[in-house]
Amino acid sequence: MQENLWIPYLLERMPELWQRLGEHLFLTGVSTVTAVLVGLPLGILAFYRPGLRGPLLGVVGILQTIPSLAMLVILLALFQRIGVLPAIVALILYALLPIVRNTLAGLQGVTPETMEAARGIGMTEWQQMRLVRIPLALPVIMAGIRTAAVVAVGIATLAAFIGAGGLGEFINRGLALSNTRLICLGAIPAALLALLVDFALGTVERAFDPKRNRTLSRRTRFALKLSAVVIPLGLLVPVVVSFSPSAHPTSGSAILEGRPPQGVVRIASKNFTEQHILAEMMAQMIESRTPLSVERKFNLGGTIICHQALARGQIDLYAEYTGTGLMAILHLPLMTDPAKVYQRVAGEYRNRFNLVWMEPFGFNNTYTLTVRKPDALRNQWKTISDLAPMSSGMLAGFSGEFQERPDGYPGFQRVYGFKFGRVHDLDPSLTYRAIAQGAVDVIDGYSTDGRIPAYNLVSLIDNKKFFPPYHAAPVVRQEALDLHPGLRDALAPLGSLIDNGTMMGLNYEVDEKKRAVSEVVREFLRSKKII
Amino acid sequence: MIAFDQVSKSYDGVSRVIDKISFEVLKGEILVLLGSSGCGKSTTLKMINRLIEPTSGTIYVNGKDIRKQNPVKLRRSIGYVFQGIGLFPHMSVQENVSIVPRMLGWPGHQINKRCRELLDLVRLPPENYAQRFPDELSGGQQQRVAVARALASDPDFLLMDEPFGALDAITRDALQQEFLDLKHRLAKTVVFVTHDIVEALTLGDRIAILHEGRLEQVATGKEILQHPATPFIRDLFAKTVNRLKAFKDTF
Numbered sequence: 001m002q003e004n005l006w007i008p009y010l011l012e013r014m015p016e017l018w019q020r021l022g023e024h025l026f027l028t029g030v031s032t033v034t035a036v037l038v039g040l041p042l043g044i045l046a047f048y049r050p051g052l053r054g055p056l057l058g059v060v061g062i063l064q065t066i067p068s069l070a071m072l073v074i075l076l077a078l079f080q081r082i083g084v085l086p087a088i089v090a091l092i093l094y095a096l097l098p099i100v101r102n103t104l105a106g107l108q109g110v111t112p113e114t115m116e117a118a119r120g121i122g123m124t125e126w127q128q129m130r131l132v133r134i135p136l137a138l139p140v141i142m143a144g145i146r147t148a149a150v151v152a153v154g155i156a157t158l159a160a161f162i163g164a165g166g167l168g169e170f171i172n173r174g175l176a177l178s179n180t181r182l183i184c185l186g187a188i189p190a191a192l193l194a195l196l197v198d199f200a201l202g203t204v205e206r207a208f209d210p211k212r213n214r215t216l217s218r219r220t221r222f223a224l225k226l227s228a229v230v231i232p233l234g235l236l237v238p239v240v241v242s243f244s245p246s247a248h249p250t251s252g253s254a255i256l257e258g259r260p261p262q263g264v265v266r267i268a269s270k271n272f273t274e275q276h277i278l279a280e281m282m283a284q285m286i287e288s289r290t291p292l293s294v295e296r297k298f299n300l301g302g303t304i305i306c307h308q309a310l311a312r313g314q315i316d317l318y319a320e321y322t323g324t325g326l327m328a329i330l331h332l333p334l335m336t337d338p339a340k341v342y343q344r345v346a347g348e349y350r351n352r353f354n355l356v357w358m359e360p361f362g363f364n365n366t367y368t369l370t371v372r373k374p375d376a377l378r379n380q381w382k383t384i385s386d387l388a389p390m391s392s393g394m395l396a397g398f399s400g401e402f403q404e405r406p407d408g409y410p411g412f413q414r415v416y417g418f419k420f421g422r423v424h425d426l427d428p429s430l431t432y433r434a435i436a437q438g439a440v441d442v443i444d445g446y447s448t449d450g451r452i453p454a455y456n457l458v459s460l461i462d463n464k465k466f467f468p469p470y471h472a473a474p475v476v477r478q479e480a481l482d483l484h485p486g487l488r489d490a491l492a493p494l495g496s497l498i499d500n501g502t503m504m505g506l507n508y509e510v511d512e513k514k515r516a517v518s519e520v521v522r523e524f525l526r527s528k529k530i531i
Numbered sequence: 532m533i534a535f536d537q538v539s540k541s542y543d544g545v546s547r548v549i550d551k552i553s554f555e556v557l558k559g560e561i562l563v564l565l566g567s568s569g570c571g572k573s574t575t576l577k578m579i580n581r582l583i584e585p586t587s588g589t590i591y592v593n594g595k596d597i598r599k600q601n602p603v604k605l606r607r608s609i610g611y612v613f614q615g616i617g618l619f620p621h622m623s624v625q626e627n628v629s630i631v632p633r634m635l636g637w638p639g640h641q642i643n644k645r646c647r648e649l650l651d652l653v654r655l656p657p658e659n660y661a662q663r664f665p666d667e668l669s670g671g672q673q674q675r676v677a678v679a680r681a682l683a684s685d686p687d688f689l690l691m692d693e694p695f696g697a698l699d700a701i702t703r704d705a706l707q708q709e710f711l712d713l714k715h716r717l718a719k720t721v722v723f724v725t726h727d728i729v730e731a732l733t734l735g736d737r738i739a740i741l742h743e744g745r746l747e748q749v750a751t752g753k754e755i756l757q758h759p760a761t762p763f764i765r766d767l768f769a770k771t772v773n774r775l776k777a778f779k780d781t782f
Contacts, residue, residue, distance in 0.1 A: 117617030120582055121631055121680070122606030131630070135621045 013185060021189060022238035023165035027084070027156045028197070029239070031091030032149045039096050039148075040141070043103025044129070053104065060097040068094070068158045069301070076162055082300065082309045087156070087164035094155055095148035102144025106137025139205070146201045153194040157186065161301030163268070163309070167193070172299045175429045176271040179514055200231040263291065265484060268306050268318040269298040272428060273510050273517075274365060274448060274472075274503065278319035280521045282474055282491060288531040290486040302401075303328050311353050316480035321365060321470035325349065325357075327407050334407055338364065338469035349475065356481060358488070359495030360473040363448050363503040367402065367467045368459035370445030372435060376458045383463035387442070388418045396420040397440030399428040407468050408444070415466040432457070448500050450508030493530045532558050533579060533688065533722065538588030540574055540744075548574055551588065552746040554739055561714060561721040562749075563735030565728065570741045572724045573614065576690050579722065580606045592688065607631060610681030610719075614692040616673050618665040624650070624676050625661040631684045649679040652713065671702040678710070682717070689721045695730065707733055728771045740764055 010017070042060075046053045066074070071093065075086035110133050118132040134141075160168030170186030173179070207228030265286055269279035276298055283294040297315055300306050307329050309315045325345040326332050332348070335341050346357035369384050381387060387394070402408040403425065413419045420442065426434055431443040436455040445452055445459055452459060474491050481487055498506075509520045525531040533556040540549040549571045556562045564572040577583040578590060581602040590597050597605055618627050625646050632642045650657040653675035665673055674694055681689055695703045711734060714721065725731055731738050732752045739749040748760035756772075759765035 113613065113615045113617055114619065116582065117611075117613045117619070120577075120580060120606060120611040120613060120617070122603050122608075122634065124603050127634065132619060132621075136619075 009181065010185075017170075017185065017189065018238050020165060020167050020169050020186070021193070023169075024153070024156055024167045024190065024193065025235055026239045027087055027091060027159055027164060027166050028149065028152045028193075029235070031088045031156075032095055032145070032152050034088070035092045035095035035099055035148055035152075036145055038092065039099030039144075040103055042096070043100045043107065043141075046100065046104045047107040057097075057101060057104070060093075060100050063093045064097045068155050069161065072158060072162050072301070073305070076305060076308065080308070080312055082163040082297075082305060082314055084159075084164045086162055087159035087166075091152045091155055091159075095152050098144040098147040098151070099141075100144075102147075103137070103141050106140030106144075107133050109140060110136045142201065142205045146198050149197045149201060150194045153190060153197055157190050160299060161271070162305060163297045163300050169299065172271050172301075173276075175427070176273060176276065176299060181514075196231075197235070200235060203231055204228045263293060264295050265292050265317070265480065265487065266295040266297055266315040268300050268309060268315040270302060270306055270318075271299045273450070273507050274446070275319060276517045277506050277510060277521060278361065278472060278474075280517050281494060281525065282317065282319070284518070284521055284525055284531060285494060286487065286490045289490040290484065292484055292486070310355060310475065310477060313477060313479065317474050317476040319361070319472050320357075320475045321472050322357075322360070323366065323407060323468040323470040325475075326468060327405060334411065334468055336465050336468055338471060341469050342471060342473075350478075354478045356476045356478055358474040358476060358491055360471040361494055361498045361503075362471075362496040363498050363500045364469050364471050365446050365448040365500075365503065366462075366470040367408065368445045368447045368462065370435070370443050370452060370457050370459050371441065372438075373456045373458045375441070376460070381460060383461040384416060384466075385463050387460070388416070391418045392421050394420045394441040395439075396423045397426040397431050397434045397443045398423055399431060399444055400425055401428070402444040407466075412466060415464050448503035448507060450504050450506070450511045453504065454508055454512040493528075497528065497530075532556065532591075532593065533720065534591040535575075536589045536591070538575075538578065538585045538590060540571070540578065540583065541586045547586075548744050549578075549585070550744040552741075552744075553588075554746060554749045556720055556722055557737075558720055559718050560736040561723055561734055563731040563738045564722065564724045564741060565726070565731040565735075565738050566741035567726055571744045572726075572741050573692055575741065576692055576722055576724050579688075579690055580609045580611060582606075607635060607684065608686055608688075610684075610686040610689040612674075612677045612681045612689070612691040612694040614694070614724075615697065616665075616670075616677050616694075618673055618676055618680070620665050622664075623661065624655070624663050624665070624668070625657070627665070627676055628679045628683055630680065635684055645683060649682055650676075652682070653679045654709070655679070669702075670698050671706060674698065674706060675709075678713075682719075687720060689719045691721060691723045693724055693726070696725070696727075703730075710734065728768065740767075 042056060046056050068090070071090045072086060075090050076082060079086045079089070114132060114136065115128065118128045123131060156166050157168035157171055159166045160172045167186040167190045170182050171190075172186075174182030174184075174186065203224070207224045267279050267283050267286075269275040279296070279298055283296060286292055286294055297309075300309065303320075303324055306315070306318050307320070310318060322338070322341045322345050326335065326341055330345065330348050330352075332344065335344065342357070342360065349355045349357055369387070371381060371387075375381070379386070379390065398409055403423065404410075409423070424434075424440055426440070426443070431440075431445070432449070432451040432455050434440050435443045435457065445457070447459055451457070474494070476487065476491075506520055506524060509515050510517055522531070535552055535554050537551050537553055538549060539547050539551050541547045552575065554562075564575055566572045574583055578585050579592065579597070581597060592600075592605070592609070619630070622630070628646045628649055629642045632645060637645070646661065647657045650660060655672060655675055660668070660672070665676070668676065677694065681691075695706055698706065707730065723734060735752060737749060737751050738755060740747040740755070742763055747764055748755060750758075750760075755764060756768060759768060
């Protein structure tokens, strides 16, 4: 695909862009307004009760220091649900600090002389606050609200990690697919939106500042007041568009509802290419073989989020890997026999969660250690053990998950008995590019990753059979199978359909050729004559 | 009429900022509270409208113990011109002047009429000044607005805390004359705080001299000059008079 076809690309993406923009504004708007409604009284309370100031500012300050993703995950656990609610609560918590602090600072900033005058001419406490203190503190308070709104626009891009939509959806997908254009499609509008929101609030502030207005002509004053109404209303347009009934099924109106409408199956995916492909594959099978419609909740921020959503009935199915189920979800000891792992995992899932593992797709997407092909040829590396003599001089680039998991780097060191000179913590979307560019020498790869051939890399053989099997299979809620009798049959043809080479090829089409997932999947399923 | 009866004020329970002072302000007079900074004159003034509560003793306004009156209502019935002017910077001249009538719930047209009247009275033509903001006025103009605001609800009493203290000498002279003029027309009872002896002699029908929280003498300027009650007062006035004399002799 040519990088210079921005305009047709934009036009094609426009409907979704509007929808995501609307969701983004909805998240930002609801959270900022709520934060103002909560933060202003808190600021006023802190003003009247000096004893509360330290604890209150301490708490809102600490909230601010929690990394955004951690905050989302904590709230996810707290609310036991994905989607808009935890996202909005997170945004509110972040917006509180600037609002509370600026409210307090603004109220404190009014000179004692002015307040004595207010008292001396016979204002009640409430009148002193309403007629004098708040109006004089307003510029400082407004600055806090503007900061909060701009921060909210930025942090709202992370809401997509927990299925709350917004422009972060593009960024996530772009990161997952290492597609710069998709990232820009989310990031640039988000940045522009931040500027626009700040400008809109600034206009409102100017329009209601009596002092500035007096020097303006009547006409300018009118224009200013008009724009103070029109610009914020303009920001509502995408919100309305995204919530209108004709919008996309995963639009704002849908994510607000706890329970799905009748005849809808909700499919999730984690945030990387293969997951998209598998989820889309299951979606297309269901759409073509049953009367059910599919709600796509793709790009959730990881295994735990997907699993919790499934266990709590917020989604109906997603594709999970046997090794991941064994270790990350069930916390069972390492096993290497693929058949035994599948049986164990399927049995435990049924007992513990009432979830059903369907027949695996066929391929095994396990961890591999991956190096540059020329290096492998030169040093005659074939197996992982071949790296041992040179390992202390090698620079590794591992994803955070690989560094933590027992079936990742910690267990690896124990079984293979060596470690690498230095390890860089890299985002999974960056590891392949990093090694191709020579920034690191070895990465944790996935055996079906299309980028392995694309970047001229090679996976080393796991000669000590350390990495557990990772066979992907649809995991479905038993209740969903009971509710939609056709579901099981619709997914059945996917069993043992895809071997490692096929999966790598599909990943390659999306990752490297930058083709749309839905198109690649449709083409594949048609070639297999199952849709 | 305002009366102080054995009024004391102490912040720490030991030393008294105001020590058992008793005096009366007669209806229609200007009583000047004169003293150096820190002598308790502002404290005394602020006790009249309960901005500061006395530790002991009783203050009467119109014959009623002010402790038995609602402080908000009391303050609305007494005009106050603050040290450092105390106009509200976010309100226009008109809004500043109308604030007390507004709080008293006057109808809008009456407030507007009163506001124009007052601005004319303090020689700030409303068509030029009503819509301005305090920071667009000179110090003298701001002080006129402050006086207009204090007079807005036509109170019987006016408390003035060094109102002309921050002004240059020429403006101050002009405002003092205007104020006297105004006072004769309006017949208010005024308590006026100053540390300026000349101002006290110029404006005061009677002068109450405070020193270290005690009332040294309450009398007309003439009486004080002729019969100073204490050595402190004699020295205080002698210094000023000598300075003026020396000044005259030089030129």
